Amino acid sequence: MELQVNGVKRTAKATPETSLLSVLRDEFDLTGTKYGCGEGQCGACTVLLDGKAVRSCRTPISSLSGKEIITVEGLEKNGRLHPVQEAYLKVDVFQCGYCASGMVLSTVALLKNNPHPTQEQIIDFMNGNICRCGTYPRILQAIQEAAS
């Protein structure tokens, strides 16, 4: 099955019901996308699908024909990090960093549709992304920084 990942056509050998998360990590070696719960509950596996944040652990590759998949590895352009990544670094958000790629990609999706969200809108949108280190105040700060 052919997939469009970070602007490149890739061929997955896995069966159609295999999760996008497994294919990204095990076949394409794109390990920035993390396995957390495997049940759509934590957001660690978030990627962008045609610009929308989706849980790759719950997304079978059979549903992805013709869609553009962006992982955290695809955010950098011409050697420069995405402004959302820059904002997260500036605020020094992360501790263990396991939730980082999912948080960043969810933030990219949020700001694409709503460039200047209110605090309430940020919290509402990011509610499905879990940080077990509890860095939520800094995540909020970084998103506000990226939106400013």
Ligand code: FES
């Ligand atoms: Fe996909 Fe937790 S690993 S939501």
